Amino acid sequence: KAGVTQTPRYLIKTRGQQVTLSCSPISGHRSVSWYQQTPGQGLQFLFEYFSETQRNKGNFPGRFSGRQFSNSRSEMNVSTLELGDSALYLCASSLALSNINEQFFGPGTRLTVL
Amino acid sequence: AQSVTQPDIHITVSEGASLELRCNYSYGATPYLFWYVQSPGQGLQLLLKYFSGDTLVQGIKGFEAEFKRSQSSFNLRKPSVHWSDAAEYFCAVGAGNNNDMRFGAGTRLTVKP
Numbered sequence: 001k002a003g004v005t006q007t008p009r010y011l012i013k014t015r016g017q018q019v020t021l022s023c024s025p026i027s028g029h030r031s032v033s034w035y036q037q038t039p040g041q042g043l044q045f046l047f048e049y050f051s052e053t054q055r056n057k058g059n060f061p062g063r064f065s066g067r068q069f070s071n072s073r074s075e076m077n078v079s080t081l082e083l084g085d086s087a088l089y090l091c092a093s094s095l096a097l098s099n100i101n102e103q104f105f106g107p108g109t110r111l112t113v114l
Numbered sequence: 115a116q117s118v119t120q121p122d123i124h125i126t127v128s129e130g131a132s133l134e135l136r137c138n139y140s141y142g143a144t145p146y147l148f149w150y151v152q153s154p155g156q157g158l159q160l161l162l163k164y165f166s167g168d169t170l171v172q173g174i175k176g177f178e179a180e181f182k183r184s185q186s187s188f189n190l191r192k193p194s195v196h197w198s199d200a201a202e203y204f205c206a207v208g209a210g211n212n213n214d215m216r217f218g219a220g221t222r223l224t225v226k227p
Binding site: 004033035042043044045048056058090092102103104105106107108 | 150155158163214215217219
């Protein structure tokens with residue numbers, strides 16, 4: 001069974017641009033969560049999608065948004081990029097909306113903002 | 115809101131020695147607790163989790179953790195560390211009704227030969 005895949009693995013953008021990251025969950029998983037990982041702030045929860053609806057959101061500005069498609073694939077978008085958005089963005093998939101189900105993490109997308 | 119503290123930023127142990135990584139959590143209700151490991155350039159892998167029941171939980175790769183409600187702790191242990199255990203370890207707490215997890219800052223483990 002294929003794991004969680006994230007594309008692209010690496011991205012370089014400049015301030016003010018926007019970026020879209022993609023996540024394909026494990027087959028059969030309907031929940032997709034996104035996390036931002038930085039050396040200063042650590043791992044922070046961005047949002048979670050289940051059945052194409054955002055179910056839970058962390059404390060990030062509106063520049064960070066996401067969506068989920070009917071096949072459970074998810075994208076997250078960051079508009080008007082800032083230097084501080086440089087981070088590893090991790091996607092995790094799970095069977096359902098509960099911590100009882102294990103979350104499986106992808107390898108991440110490394111975003112560098114210049 | 116839930117939160118996690120990992121007091122040790124970096125720990126160095128000799129190969130074959132025992133290991134204990136500390137984790138303290140804050141959560142008003144029954145916590146869902148997790149330990150993850152992250153190797154360089156990799157995503158996170160679940161080592162073990164605690165929801166209820168036996169307070170000593172066994173995980174993969176020979177790791178175990180003990181939940182102590184009175185101390186709000188969920189420390190990770192391994193009796194004999196292998197060089198391949200060198201990685202970053204994250205403790206996390208969840209609420210149970212969604213997949214929002216709050217992670218600690220992580221503990222980087224170095225293993226000396």
